[in-house]
Amino acid sequence: MNRISLLCLLLPFLIASCGSSESRSTEGLKEDTIPVKLLALSPHSSGQEVRTSGVFTTDNEAIVSFKNGGVINRVYVKEGDAVKAGQLLATLNPTEVDASVMQAKLSEEKAKRDFKRAQQLYKDSVVTLEQFQNAETALRIAQEQLRSANYNLNQTEIRASASGFVLRRLVNDGQVVGPGTAVLQLNKTGGSDWQLKVGVSDKQWAAISLGDSAIVTSDVINKAIPAIVYKKSEGIDPSSGVFTIMLKLTSGSDGLKIGAGMFAQAIIRSKQQTEGWQIPYDAILDGDAGKAFVFITDDGKTAKRIEISVDAVQQDKVLVSAGLENARSLIISGSAYLTDGSPIKVVD
Missing domain, CATH: 2.40.420.20 (conserved putative lor/sdh protein from methanococcus maripaludis s2 fold)
Structure with a gap:
């Protein structure tokens, strides 16, 4: 009887406790929201904005080389050197070419003697017209061979075509090079024809068009310079694996201290709507x-x-x-x- 009375007394508290637990559970769910x-x-x-970076260069950048192969006699400049128009930059060992010139001279002298002899004999009706014409042709061939040999002799030297500076030196003294092997990379200085060479992905390349506007900035230059898309490469640069875009500075670059190879950032604003x-x-x-x-x-x-x-x-x-x-x-x-x-x- 006492147990029954005790259960009756505790029942309201148990019910209240269950209700309180359910309320706390609901509140917990609400807190998880x-x-x-x-x-x-x-x-x-x-319009899409393409953010990229690159280095300054000019449109007069060139790779110079020797027409004929041989042994490098001497390279007179190093990377970063300033050069003047007509300055001697590099030479090949001329021994082989000198020998070719001497052979051509000897051949020309012999052809001249043969021609004079044939000319006199033709006047005396000793040789035929064909023999005289053959001697004349042989002389002309010998003269052209000498001319070619002298030209090759001049090509054993590399001289600067314009004032500028050396970007890269690609060979050393005593090195054997083939015809057309790159020797020096030069860049013409002066003027306001600076460009920024940047790389973009294939998707970005497809979105960019010639004439698109751009803004160029650099840590060295304390202002933004307007530019336009001047050139687009038609293929991927094998050395970098990206497409090349050339941005030409349009105004505000006069008097700025810009050097080839200087790093800069660019924002290209594509006209193509996406x-x-x-x-x-x-x-x-x-x-x-x-x-x-x-x-x-x-x-x-x-x-x-x-x-x-x-x-x-x-x-x-x-x-x-x-x-x-x-x-x-x-x-x-x-x-x-x-x-x-x-x-x-x-x-x-």
Whole structure:
């Protein structure tokens, strides 16, 4: 009887305790609901910005070499040296070419003697007209061979065609080189024909057109310089594995201390319009190689994780080209605390 009375007394407390536990469980679920902010999505067309970097150069950059192969006798300059027009830069050992010139001279002298002899004999009607003409032809051939030998002798020297400086020295004294082997890389100085040589990916190359505007900046130059896309390579540079774009400085470069090889950054503004979405950079989760992940919501209650294609990053904005076609709202705040299917609460 006492046990029954005791159970009757404890029953209300047990019921209250269960209700309190259920209430705490409900509150715990409510606490798991993550507050987020949303951004309504709508596609629009915009010009792409390509951010890249490169080095300054000019349109007068050239690789010089010897016409004929041989042994390098001496290279008179080194990288960074300033050169003047007509200055001797490098020479080949002339021994072999000198011998060719001497042989050509001897052949010409013999041909002259043969021609004079044939001419006199033809006047005396001793030789035929054909024999006389053959002697005349042999003389002309010998003269042209001497002319060619003298030309090759002049090609044993490399002289600067214009004032400038040496960018690269590619051979050393005593080295054997073949015809056309690069010896020196030269760059003409003076004027305001500076260009920035930059590299871009194949996708960026396709979006850039001749005449597109650009802004060039450098740590050495304390101002932004306007430029235009001047040239586009038609193939990948084998040494760098990227496409080459040449940006020509249009104005404001006069008087600036720019040197060949100086590093600079550039922002190229493509005229080509692309359809996509601009979303805040903070909304992006982990990503790689043009792919990333974001959270969206269709009902305002549940987060959904999807993959997107990133076309470009522009300051604090990201240009998305695919992946948001069927999305209504993008979660732009609180993404770090979400997982796929997390309950959310929209806040202002």
